[in-house]
Amino acid sequence: MSNAERIRRMARAQAAVPPGPPGPGAAPAATLWADTHFAFDPEWFKHILAHPGAVLQAGGRPVLAHLPAGIDDPHAPGLTVIDYDARPTLYNHALRKRECPFVEPLTRQTAPEIERRSYYGAYKGATDLLTKYLWPEAAFALTRMAARAGLSPNMVTTIGSLLCIAATLLFARGDYWSGLALGFLFMVLDTVDGKLARCTITSSWWGNIFDHGLDLIHPPIWWLAWGLGTRATAHPLDDARLVAIMVAIMAAYAAQRLIEGLFIRAFGMHIHVWRRFDTWFRLFTARRNPNMAILFVALAAGRPDRGLEAVAWWSLLSLLVHAGQLLGAFAARRRGPLRSWLSEE
Structure with a gap:
């Protein structure tokens, strides 16, 4: 699948897709912003979705951001930056493990490693x-x-x-x-x-x-x-x-x-x-x-x-x-x- 489709699936899985376009006069909505030049673990999507005003950054570039209403720039001041290069860890309740989920630039050369990291990232922390x-x-x-x-x-x-x-x-x-x-x-x-x-x-x-x-x-x-x-x-x-x-x-x-x-x-x-x-x-x-x-x-x-x-x-x-x-x-x-x-x- 394309990376855009992969991100759309993450959004649907987390019920983050609006039911339809906003009506006339509707208040501005918060925005989930993603750079499709990066592939990332779905756990990051879930984390950013739960933290309005947060932006995940890798190599100095924004990868994923939860932008408050009225803000459309992931570089905007006042956002909470999560620096992937510092290897922050998240606790995955569904898979019962703590780790730093992957974020990788998506290229033809990195795609095989991204597949591998996606697969191993789907393993439970406690198994036989x-x-x-x-x-x-x-x-x-x-x-x-x-x-x-x-x-x-x-x-x-x-x-x-x-x-x-x-x-x-x-x-x-x-x-x-x-x-x-x-x-x-x-x-x-x-x-x-x-x-x-x-x-x-x-x-x-x-x-x-x-x-x-x-x-x-x-x-x-x-x-x-x-x-x-x-x-x-x-x-x-x-x-x-x-x-x-x-x-x-x-x-x-x-x-x-x-x-x-x-x-x-x-x-x-x-x-x-x-x-x-x-x-x-x-x-x-x-x-x-x-x-x-x-x-x-x-x-x-x-x-x-x-x-x-x-x-x-x-x-x-x-x-x-x-x-x-x-x-x-x-x-x-x-x-x-x-x-x-x-x-x-």
Whole structure:
């Protein structure tokens, strides 16, 4: 897309587009001014929009400004200058991280680096080990391909959902390696759809429901299918053991999600961004990707049954950690309001 279209999408996403031209005799309106010779992270647009009279400057040139009514010059005196060259940091509530969002002159030479910075800027500050370290480059290549092919994020999510279903069926019949291959591709696409939505500024209500709903529902179904698939191996799980394992996993999974929701409701932030430890533990906590790493190691050792047992134990241990985090937060609040360590200057 053109840079002007990219900026228009930012404006629409932030509901910063007037419903129509002002009527006769209408009072002058404030103006959002942007230099299309620069590309910048959408977080800067959101920040400047929320700060009337502010102007973002890079290399001595105005890049983005929120001009009060009656002012049409970003060089006008009295504006609050934010100097990008001083590398100011912003706290991104949606992605749960503090960083200096990018601003770059847009040229043919800088465009590839801008694409890369836009992609990595769309990563959450607290995520799992595999998403953060194993496949970012592969997901970056696929995100770029999807954008250039004109695929929407919902199209990518739909492709991923089909792979997710196929992996489930393969797990259930004990064809674990094939299932892992499709499951791995699905997990990568689960990164791609979100990054594509943020980089192309095409997030939608339905896309958010579709993506997060799929993420919420499929992991327990995978674990059950994995357990059923052991019946085709040399070490099958009998019904009693499988029921006990699934009860433990499901109870821990539901309780962890409940604790995360209670934490947000009580403290206005995610449980994974309160302290450094909480962000670090998010790398390993019993979510889908760390659990899949456990199953992969167990399968390589020839014991998929032990892998599912290990997932159950790790889920219960992670639940204890989450419960400790919640109780610790309530105790800490007695000494004053809680703040995320990522939101600190």
